[in-house]
Amino acid sequence: MHRREALASFLALSAFPTSLLAERSEKGRIIPLKEIWAYEMPGTKRLSTATKDGKYVMENGADVVYITRAMVRFQIDDKHGQAFVVEGEGPKALPRVRKIFEGKSMPDQMFKSGMPLSLVFFTEMSGTYVFLDEVRATGRSIEIRYRFHPHRTRDATVHFALIPLGKLPPAQYEVELTQVPVAKEFQKQGYPAINEEWAEELICRPTRFEIR
Incomplete structure (x- = not known):
């Protein structure tokens, strides 16, 4: 694929609501991973896509299946590649996410x-895990910090996460x-x-995005 141009610079922004985040630090507040739903x-x-007695164990589990199928065909580019926001949190937000990935x-x-x-937050299908x-x-x-994690096999995977933002004030x-x-274990093994x-x-x- 050809290299794509970086997105335009964003507006300067200020104070983030305290109700969203459980942990405080001098460099900001952290949304704990344990509060984030992810595949x-x-x-x-x-x-989860697990089933029991012919039914999905998790609410809207079928949507996870259809989302990951759509992601296999999804190509990140300047038109369709941005992270995005949806109404709802956790599994309740999955139907909206599915509609977007299915176009x-x-x-x-x-x-x-x-x-x-x-x-x-989401990835294309690739031969490396993204955590x-x-x-x-x-x-x-809001800064999302991620890392690549090399596959030990030749399979390819997709990943996505629903990061809860709560109810934000207008801004x-x-x-x-x-x-x-x-x-570090992979750095020592010479993974590039x-x-x-x-x-x-x-x-x-x-x-x-904007809240009004």
Whole structure:
């Protein structure tokens, strides 16, 4: 694939609501991984496709199946590659996420205040795992830190996460993505780092949205 141009710079933003985040630090507040619903990402709440007696164990489990099928065909580019926000949290948000990946709906960029929201982070299908490392909010900026985790086999995988944002006050918000180095065990084994040009082809792009 050809290298795609970076997205335009975002608006400067300020204080992020304290109700969203459980942990505080001088560099911002952290949304714990244990509060994030995700598909095939350790440390998060599992978005499951498991069934029992012919029924999905998890609410809207069928949507997870259809989302991952759609993601196999989904190509990240300048038109369709941005992270996006949907109304709802956890499994309840899955039907909206599914419509977007299936091309039946476009992501909204503007939302009414008072609605619980989820930020959707996702990947293309590739031969490397992608795991969340940390989600940090500083001011009205949300930073998603992720890392690549090499496959030990030749299979290919997709990943996505629903990051709970809660009910945000009116403002414009910026979402940034930061790659962190692979785990030390892989560095010692000589696995090469994935440069930003390649990462752009595999990981959703930064985005911004507005609450009114």
